Amino acid sequence: MNIFENYSDKIRKILFELSEINELILPEKLNGITTEIPPSKFNSDISTNVAMVLSKINKISPMDLAKTLSDKIKKSDKLIEEISIVNPGFINIKFKPIFWTKFIEEVNLNFNTFGINSNKKKKNYLVEFVSANPTGPLHVGHCRGAILGDVISNILLFNKHNVTKEYYVNDYGNQIINFTKSVYFRIREISFNEPFPVNNGDLYPGDYIIDIAHNIIKSKKNIDFKNFENISEQLTILSVEESLKLIKKNLYSIGIKHDNFISEKNLVLNDEVKKVINHLKKYNYVYKGKIKAPKGEDNKNWIEREQLLFKSTEFGDDKDRVLKKSDGSWTYFASDVAYHKNKLDRNFDCLINILGADHAGYIKRISSSVDALSNTKGKLICKVSQLVKLIKNKKPFKMSKRKGDYITLEDLINEVGKDATRFIMLNRSSDVELDFDFDNVIEKSKDNPLYYVQYCYARICSVFRLIDKDIKKEVKVTKYDFEYSNDEIKILKKISEWPKCIEMSSNRLEPHRIPTYLYELASLFHSYWNLGKENQKKRFINENKEISDDKLVLLKVISSLINSGMSIIGVSTPEKM
RNA sequence: GCGUCUGUAGCUCAACUGGAUAGAGCGCUUGGCUACGGACCAGGAGGUUCUGGGUUCAAAUCCUAGCAGACGCACCA
Known part of the structure; x- marks a missing residue:
């Protein structure tokens, strides 16, 4: 039930009819x-x-054309009360109250499909998000992208598409070696009382490494930890496993569950990297060459060497990109190309990557590779989430990895909670930096839009409790023969915008529209509720604890909508607060 | 130097992707509680949408030239 779509279709039909009898071009x-x-x-x-839009081609003034068209529209529809024409040529339609009764009847009877954009073709999506290095638990910086990816997936799922949520595990390369070494030194510290090399900048200083070391010692008593070279391979696997356990726990705590975890190392071991590069070689996209130093930077240490390069400039990148390091191992980019080939081979219609702002410069090169591999344009969509500015005690809080001075996701959830974190992180467009003020987010008050929306739901629940009805059960009305007042029609109009909200969120991958919408809906409801304070007659329940059908069905639809919207963004709706 | 994102009320941000007299919250200000839960509501003040030019019936939105801020710019992932 999308009234905007319905009337768009009606208007088109009228246009075609007029065009057929040559009254309109x-x-x-x-x-x-x-x-x-x-x-x-x-x-x-x-x-x-x-x-x-049509005035120019018809050589009529917009106002005159609007007059002709609005007469036709009005004639064709009995539910229209009035049509007005407003400068410079808008046609405004006002419906009779009965229109809104019919509207809510249809919404209530088919609520499980309300808002779904059914006209779109069903597609297979792959959404890759988080993909943080498996070298420790997640921190606040990962949080926004994680939630963004999760909710984009939810919106696509709501529209009945197939979605696979995937995490790419970077368990190959120097960072992993450094990480494993850090675990190794902690094990030696515990088992042999050797001091951890504090001044080695390559190592990870965090305390969680000690926990990982303890866990590995406990579980693998038969390993001889004396020689790193002998056990490095095994220790890497164990350390990454421990790390992923932490990460999955973090993700679970903010309500995120990926369908797949894909290992970079496996792609390398299965020769998928080698294969994809041979594939690109065939099409002449790979060559040996040199890269020039960028201008304006300090280039004293720049060494030009002959390297294996991908011709990403052919697809709009500003320079070609390195595939192989001088030690012979693959770059991160090379295995990521293999990973994207792997995605393409699984026959998705559309690939979506969620990236942090600090990786935005990576987009051109990876989408170049996808264009080259898929031989089309735009199969990969990259969505960037801008940085989160943390504010504590009204001051910006800077995280420093070196000091281990950063807020983990676990800290955040313990302090703020899952619901507030998700709601606040989603409440702004992902294109703008986000102020995350700890004191403000925790506050259970008017400053916090999360509670404002939840409160709306809780209020409706309290009404249902008083009349002894179950809020989760369907509301059945025998006769839709009532008319709504203007106060109520305001809310009904907002309800009718829901499919539009979903459509825009989904087309542009912009989840922030949903919390914004829910806030507006809640706001109208709170106004409506307060009418009952001045005027007893406008209360939902009378002295005998009875409710009329019109109000019952309206409350039911509002509560279902809040519930449905909140579940898309992954936030709970408590019945009491 | 180059690339990406941003610039809208004192502050934090919306604005249906080109629509009408640019909207919310906070803050400021005036009012409403022995309540179908005040974690709420009603009203008021507050704007040259960073600047200049262009495109058209129509520009915060598109193009162009600037200004300002954030992030990034080798084999780190």
Whole structure:
């Protein structure tokens, strides 16, 4: 039930009819004709720009064309109360109250499909997100991208697409060697009382390494930890396993569960990297050459060498990219190309990568490789989440990896909680930096939009408790023969915008529209609730603890919508607060 | 020097992707509680949408030239 789509279709139909009897000229493609929500001051329900779009080709003024079209529209529809034409040529439609009764009837009877964009083709999506190095637990910096990826997946799932959520495990390369060494030195510290080399900048200083060391010692008593070379391979596997345990626990605590964890190391061991590079060689995208130093930087230490390069410049990148290190091992980029080939071979229609702002410079090269491999453009969509500015005690809080001075995700959840973290992180567009003020987020008050929305749901629950009805059960109304008041129609109009909200969130991969929408809905509800304070008649329940059908079904739909929206963003709706 | 993102009310941000007189929260200010849960509501003040030019019926939005901020720019992943 998408009233904007319905009326868009109706208007198109009228246009085609007029065009057939030569009363209207249509362009080859009907682009740019929209049905929209008019600004509230116009006292109308839906508006269209059709007259302005078609005026030029028909050589009529928009206002005159609007007049002709609005007459036709009004004639074709009994549910329209009034149509007005407003400069410079908008057509504004106002519905009779009965329209909204029919609307809520349909929504209530088919709530499980309400909001779903059913006209879209069902697709297979792969969403890769988090993919943090398996060298320790997640910290606050990973949090926004993690939630963003999760909710984008949820929106696609809500629209009945197939979605695979994937985590790429970078268990290959120098960072992992340093990490394993750090675990090794901690083991020697514990078992042989040797001091941990504090001044070695390559090693990871964090205390969690000690825990990992303890766990490994406990579980593998038969390993001889005296010689690193002998056990490094085994120790790497064990350390990464321990690390992933921590990461999965962190993810679970913010309500995220990936379908797959793909190992970079396995891609290398299965020769997938070698294969993909041979594949690219065939198409002449790989060559040996040198890269010039960038301008404007301190380039004294720059060494130009002959390297194996990928021609990403052919696909819009600013320089070609290195595939093989001088020690003969693959670069991160090379195995990532293999990983993306692996994704493509699994026949997804669309690949989505969620990246942090600090990796935005990586987008061109990886999408170049996907373009080259898939022989099309735009199969990979990269979504960047901007940085989160942490504010504690009204001051920016800087994290420093070297000192081990950073806030882990576990700290964050313990202090703030899953719901508040998710809601606040999602409440802003991912394109803008986010202020995350600890004191503010914890506050259970008016400053916090999360509680504002949850409170709306809890209030409706309290009404259902008083009339002894189960909020989760369907509400059945025998006759939809009532009319809603203007206060109620305001809410119904907002409800009718829900499919539009989902559509935009889904098309542009912009989850922040959902918390914004829920906030607006909650706001209208709170106003509505307060009407009952001044006027007893406007209360939901009368003295005999009875509720009328119109109010019952309205409350039911609002609560279901809040519940449904909150479940998309992964936030709970408590019945009591 | 180059690339990506951002610039909207005192502050934090929306704005249906080109729509109408640019909207919310906080803060400021005036009012409403022995309550269907005040974690709420009603009203007021507050704007040259960073600047200049362009595109058209229409620009915060698109193009262009600048200014300012954030992030990134080798074999670290």
